[in-house]
Amino acid sequence: MQMKEDSNKPDTNGFTRRKFLRGAGITTAGSVLLNTGLLAADFHSAPETGSYMGPDAVTVQMQINGQMEHLTIEPRTTLATALRDHAGLTGTKVVCDRGSCSACTVWIDGKPVNSCMTLAIDVGGREVTTIEGLAPGGNLHPVQEAFIEHDASQCGYCTPGMIMTCAHLLKENPNPTLEDVKIATRGNLCRCGTYPHVFKATLAAADKMK
Amino acid sequence: MDTRKEKFPYGIPDHNLTEIEREIPADEPPAWPVNDQLQEVGKRRIRVDARAKVTGEAKYTSDIRLPGMLYAKILTAKVPHASIRNINTQEAEKLPGVHAVHILRNEDNSYPDVKYVGQPVAAVAADSLDIARQATRMIQVDYLEKPFVIDVEQAMKPEAPLVFDAPIARQADGGDVGVVHDGSKGQGNLRGPSTSSFFGGPRGDLEAGFSQADVIVEQTYRTQVQTHVPLETHGVVIDWKPEGMTVYASTQSTKDVRDELADYFDLPKSRVRVICEFMGGGFGAKHSTSPYGPVAAILSQKTGRPVWLMLERKEEHLMAGNRPNSIHYLKIGAKKDGTLTAIQQRSHGTAGVALGAGVGRVAQILYECPNFATEQYDVLTFAGPGAAWRAPGNVQGAFGVEQAIDELAEKLNLNPLAYRDKIDQSEVRKVLRQRGAKQFDWSRWKPAGSSTGTIRKGLGVAQSTWPRFVDLDSTVEVKIYRDGAVEVRSGVQDIGTGTKTIMAQIVAEEFGLKTADVIVRIGDTIFPDAPGSGGSKVTGSITPPTRNAAYKAKMELFKQIAQQWQTDATKLVASNGMILHKDDASKKVSLKEALQRMRTGQITASASRSDDYGGFAQPWGLAHGHLGSVQFAEVTVNTDTGMVKVDRIVAAHSCGRPINLTQIESQINGGVIQGVSYALYEDRVMDEATGHMMNPDVDRYQIAYSMEIPAIEPIIVEEYPALSSTDAYGIGEPANIATAAAVANAVYNAIGMRMYEIPITPARILKALNHLDQ
Numbered sequence: 001m002q003m004k005e006d007s008n009k010p011d012t013n014g015f016t017r018r019k020f021l022r023g024a025g026i027t028t029a030g031s032v033l034l035n036t037g038l039l040a041a042d043f044h045s046a047p048e049t050g051s052y053m054g055p056d057a058v059t060v061q062m063q064i065n066g067q068m069e070h071l072t073i074e075p076r077t078t079l080a081t082a083l084r085d086h087a088g089l090t091g092t093k094v095v096c097d098r099g100s101c102s103a104c105t106v107w108i109d110g111k112p113v114n115s116c117m118t119l120a121i122d123v124g125g126r127e128v129t130t131i132e133g134l135a136p137g138g139n140l141h142p143v144q145e146a147f148i149e150h151d152a153s154q155c156g157y158c159t160p161g162m163i164m165t166c167a168h169l170l171k172e173n174p175n176p177t178l179e180d181v182k183i184a185t186r187g188n189l190c191r192c193g194t195y196p197h198v199f200k201a202t203l204a205a206a207d208k209m210k
Numbered sequence: 211m212d213t214r215k216e217k218f219p220y221g222i223p224d225h226n227l228t229e230i231e232r233e234i235p236a237d238e239p240p241a242w243p244v245n246d247q248l249q250e251v252g253k254r255r256i257r258v259d260a261r262a263k264v265t266g267e268a269k270y271t272s273d274i275r276l277p278g279m280l281y282a283k284i285l286t287a288k289v290p291h292a293s294i295r296n297i298n299t300q301e302a303e304k305l306p307g308v309h310a311v312h313i314l315r316n317e318d319n320s321y322p323d324v325k326y327v328g329q330p331v332a333a334v335a336a337d338s339l340d341i342a343r344q345a346t347r348m349i350q351v352d353y354l355e356k357p358f359v360i361d362v363e364q365a366m367k368p369e370a371p372l373v374f375d376a377p378i379a380r381q382a383d384g385g386d387v388g389v390v391h392d393g394s395k396g397q398g399n400l401r402g403p404s405t406s407s408f409f410g411g412p413r414g415d416l417e418a419g420f421s422q423a424d425v426i427v428e429q430t431y432r433t434q435v436q437t438h439v440p441l442e443t444h445g446v447v448i449d450w451k452p453e454g455m456t457v458y459a460s461t462q463s464t465k466d467v468r469d470e471l472a473d474y475f476d477l478p479k480s481r482v483r484v485i486c487e488f489m490g491g492g493f494g495a496k497h498s499t500s501p502y503g504p505v506a507a508i509l510s511q512k513t514g515r516p517v518w519l520m521l522e523r524k525e526e527h528l529m530a531g532n533r534p535n536s537i538h539y540l541k542i543g544a545k546k547d548g549t550l551t552a553i554q555q556r557s558h559g560t561a562g563v564a565l566g567a568g569v570g571r572v573a574q575i576l577y578e579c580p581n582f583a584t585e586q587y588d589v590l591t592f593a594g595p596g597a598a599w600r601a602p603g604n605v606q607g608a609f610g611v612e613q614a615i616d617e618l619a620e621k622l623n624l625n626p627l628a629y630r631d632k633i634d635q636s637e638v639r640k641v642l643r644q645r646g647a648k649q650f651d652w653s654r655w656k657p658a659g660s661s662t663g664t665i666r667k668g669l670g671v672a673q674s675t676w677p678r679f680v681d682l683d684s685t686v687e688v689k690i691y692r693d694g695a696v697e698v699r700s701g702v703q704d705i706g707t708g709t710k711t712i713m714a715q716i717v718a719e720e721f722g723l724k725t726a727d728v729i730v731r732i733g734d735t736i737f738p739d740a741p742g743s744g745g746s747k748v749t750g751s752i753t754p755p756t757r758n759a760a761y762k763a764k765m766e767l768f769k770q771i772a773q774q775w776q777t778d779a780t781k782l783v784a785s786n787g788m789i790l791h792k793d794d795a796s797k798k799v800s801l802k803e804a805l806q807r808m809r810t811g812q813i814t815a816s817a818s819r820s821d822d823y824g825g826f827a828q829p830w831g832l833a834h835g836h837l838g839s840v841q842f843a844e845v846t847v848n849t850d851t852g853m854v855k856v857d858r859i860v861a862a863h864s865c866g867r868p869i870n871l872t873q874i875e876s877q878i879n880g881g882v883i884q885g886v887s888y889a890l891y892e893d894r895v896m897d898e899a900t901g902h903m904m905n906p907d908v909d910r911y912q913i914a915y916s917m918e919i920p921a922i923e924p925i926i927v928e929e930y931p932a933l934s935s936t937d938a939y940g941i942g943e944p945a946n947i948a949t950a951a952a953v954a955n956a957v958y959n960a961i962g963m964r965m966y967e968i969p970i971t972p973a974r975i976l977k978a979l980n981h982l983d984q
Contacts, residue, residue, distance in 0.1 A: 074338070074340060076340055077340065081338075081339070084273070085338065085339075088275070089266070090266070090269065090270075090272075090273035090275070091265070091266015091267070093270075093272070093442070093490075095442075095443075095523070095908070096907060096908045096909075097522065097523060098523075098907060098909070100909040101441070130266065131264075131265065131266035132265065132266045132267075135265055140261075140264070140265070147260070147264045148256055148257075148261060148264055149256065151256070151257060151873060151875075151876050153257070153260060153263040153264065153706075154491075154706035154707070154708075154876055155440070155441065155442070155489060155490050155705060155706030156262075156268055156488065156706060157270065157440075157441035157442045157490030157491060158441050159263050159264055160264075160266045163264060182916045182917055183916075183917070185915075185916040186915050186916045186917045187915070188915070188916065189441065189908055190441075191439055191440055191441050191491050191884075191913070192706055192876075192880045193879050193880030193881070193882070193883030193884055193914075193919075194876060194879065194880065195879070195883065195916050195919045196879045196919065196922055199916075199919075
């Protein structure tokens with residue numbers, strides 16, 4: 001079938017979407033990790049399978065929120081689409097679909113990534129945490145509680161990504177300053193302009209977690 | 211209609227609070243005291259849907275997944291002006307997973323002419339979005355390209371290619387779009403002018419006014435096109451079954467979408483149900499689902515399956531609306547004592563292929579001036595249609611007017627705040643200026659040029675006005691249940707402003723409950739009709755019927771209890787979860803038990819928005835008075851790099867009786883941040899050679915992110931106009947109008963060069979400073 005061959009060929013500029021995604025995806029929400037040199041580290045540690053899959057659906061297994069899932073997806077499927085359209089986890093939002101806004105932030109092995117820039121097949125065998133997995137058994141994460149208390153959502157569409165970013169910050173830095181919170185969320189777009197309450201909530205959550 | 215007299219709090223607490231007697235409908239509740247004496251209203255309460263939002267459980271339109279659902283993708287035009295000779299969909303239809311392809315056609319079956327890049331041409335429904343995307347790329351469109359024009363000033367020239375060669379009526383979508391005209395007048399691509407608003411037309415005699423002036427400011431101010439970028443793009447999920455159409459819509463108006471689709475497909479309104487439980491931002495552009503809504507409906511009809519159609523980000527920038535730009539000429543004259551003698555205004559702006567690019571009513575009504583005239587022109591261009599955008603027109607207008615007032619103050623050698631005290635008649639803005647100036651410490655203000663060195667600081671102030679709009683077609687139902695539930699229902703949607711929560715607060719106040727005890731079911735057209743979220747009118751329209759319906763249901767319950775107690779229902783009160791007898795402490799029952807004693811399983815009461823007490827300024831729902839705002843800005847300018855940083859904004863606002871202080875502060879923060887973003891960063895960049903938008907994303911289209919957020923200090927001034935049973939009004943639009951002007955005035959104060967054009971980019975700052983050095 002003509003289609004099958006074509007879709008595996010690199011396009012004219014010699015750079016496939018897949019290769020591009022592999023480099024850009026497993027990095028970070030926003031530009032945070034650019035500061036810490038992890039962008040380059042992740043680029044080099046990205047898995048190299050050396051073979052082509054698809055375009056027919058393949059089965060990928062990954063741990064999602066502590067649950068082993070087997071998803072049958074086309075290889076071009078992003079992690080965001082796999083979560084939203086195949087695993088029924090629509091808490092993760094797609095806003096820009098190009099790694100600019102961090103609304104789709106989930107954790108892979110505990111690190112925040114843009115799931116719209118990550119291919120699901122590259123996540124095979126790893127552990128994915130989404131907003132739905134942040135409150136196991138309905139016990140809210142302190143950041144979620146603080147977001148409620150300090151009204152850190154208006155329309156709420158950026159909220160899942162924002163919380164995944166802020167909860168990760170507090171894992172890494174239990175004593176953040178306002179500036180630290182701003183830097184951590186600087187890749188997260190909120191169009192309603194709820195940032196002041198996001199900052200307040202995150203600092204309050206840090207205090208509570210002590 | 212039976213009426214009774216009732217005394218209401220009237221005025222501003224700690225300033226001029228008094229009482230006023232109003233004649234009100236007999237079945238409306240007694241006057242509430244000021245917020246101090248209420249339990250739930252006027253307090254900080256957690257959003258009733260906050261938990262759903264922080265856990266990811268909230269289902270937005272884009273999250274709807276129905277059995278058998280298909281995903282649709284629109285193919286958009288890649289050229290700005292063309293007729294279409296042929297569209298070949300054969301290959302796309304053959305792609306496995308594709309269920310339907312739809313081509314947009316005119317009524318006579320011809321292809322519509324393309325008038326802008328991004329205009330929908332065709333659409334595909336498929337098993338997945340990836341397949342639908344792939345299929346749209348396989349559709350071949352044969353364009354006969356035609357000349358086009360993008361730039362406003364080029365488009366005004368007589369030889370410019372015509373966007374339409376006949377009068378047009380298409381207004382920018384949504385709510386109040388500023389000063390409008392019917393599109394029938396004008397030559398070439400020029401339409402208009404509009405010379406009046408619902409506040410009237412020209413006043414006095416301009417020439418006579420300017421001849422009395424001792425000082426005159428005459429300038430042209432320019433603003434850019436701003437796109438909306440709600441995080442959830444526009445979209446619908448439509449399930450069209452023979453018995454009717456169910457539409458999940460990311461919309462600011464369930465009612466308008468129902469009417470639009472019923473009208474489009476000639477269906478009875480009762481056969482179209484529109485649902486919007488959670489909505490990911492709108493800012494004015496989501497009143498209509500045109501053009502994508504009908505496309506999704508047709509695809510659902512063709513396939514017999516539910517169809518999901520959300521715009522992609524690029525499509526949202528191109529086709530779903532924008533704030534038109536403006537070239538805004540102002541001439542304002544004043545006497546030596548500051549009295550304004552004449553205001554002349556003329557504007558040109560483009561809403562692309564639509565009308566609605568005015569500069570609003572700020573110049574007309576913010577300050578008293580006997581001689582006034584405006585001419586607001588639309589310029590048609592080959593670009594996507596504009597739409598209402600948070601205070602449409604007026605944000606552009608305020609950017610010019612409030613700078614011109616500062617320029618006048620400087621010519622008169624007056625402090626800009628003192629000058630506003632002199633010429634502004636509004637009592638509430640006087641209080642806003644006083645409280646704002648104190649919080650901001652305006653006494654630090656020094657004339658422009660006082661700050662020297664590489665890093666310069668500046669202070670600025672600007673103010674605005676917004677009407678109190680009321681939609682009389684606003685109905686609410688309150689149901690109380692024998693099992694103890696108290697529920698409020700309405701078709702109104704909560705677009706993130708907190709409508710659900712304020713409705714719960716009001717019902718809770720009436721029943722002596724806690725806000726969290728009230729069940730809120732809204733955002734569905736099976737519930738009573740309610741206003742669209744536009745014009746900041748929802749709070750002022752929906753809270754009085756919410757209270758009145760709750761009161762009616764409560765009185766029905768009281769009647770039944772009073773009968774058992776052999777007393778009169780008017781003797782009972784609900785407080786703290788109890789029903790009490792005012793004069794007999796022995797008579798009390800918990801609300802829960804009282805509900806169990808109801809004669810029927812439920813009591814339902816409904817109420818519609820009644821006329822304002824004392825009537826309206828305009829009978830369609832323009833209320834007396836206005837919503838005030840005064841904003842103070844503190845900026846830093848780096849004269850080496852041209853970078854501007856907004857350090858701090860003090861935003862003083864009034865919105866009648868505040869219902870939820872926290873939510874109001876959230877909205878003020880949002881309005882200020884969008885204003886800062888508009889003043890400094892956002893700009894739709896069009897390539898004039900190709901007609902393409904060069905930055906249809908969220909990285910090259912620059913928006914303020916966390917690092918750009920100033921310290922924001924909202925001040926909320928309670929004001930009781932005694933116009934309805936809640937006296938509450940919205941804050942959405944007022945929060946956004948003055949910011950860009952305040953920032954521009956502060957930048958001038960910092961560097962001594964005035965910025966007549968936004969966004970205030972480093973390049974523009976450096977250009978201005980070089981000019982200064984010459």
